[in-house]
Amino acid sequence: MSAPAERPRCRITVNPHGALRIEGDFELVDERGRVYGLGGRTSVALCRCGASRRKPFCDGRHNTCGFRDDAPVAAGD
């Protein structure tokens, strides 16, 4: 393995059966380009089960709504 290239400045982690964790240098905006105020947070968890009552943010509801995703990682590059 060669030395890794410079890492991307934003990392999105897909948690199994859970949320997306966003960290690094990012902004969250709506379709009109208006920015979500994150109240000083440097990382956020975004819902991917569809059941959160705080969309687009995670409220932990994936634990009770039966959301399952353990899809394997696609072949890396």
Add this chain to the structure above:
Amino acid sequence: MPACRITVRAHGPLRVEGDFEIVDREGRPFGLGGRRVVSLCRCGQSASKPFCDGSHGACGFRDEGEARDLPPRPAAG
């Protein structure tokens, strides 16, 4: 300007663009096949999670996704 922009699409996915990586819990990157923009499922119904496959259009997923401000992060401790 942040390195990565994540757009919350109304009643649809998250559109991710810029300088980012998508990894699993072990830090292994998803190969994006040269794509510089991806859409991530937030309705919970995609057959190709974590990516969007358009299922939100048929499953009745609703979230306007209008930007708002989160309350300040609670003080540590």
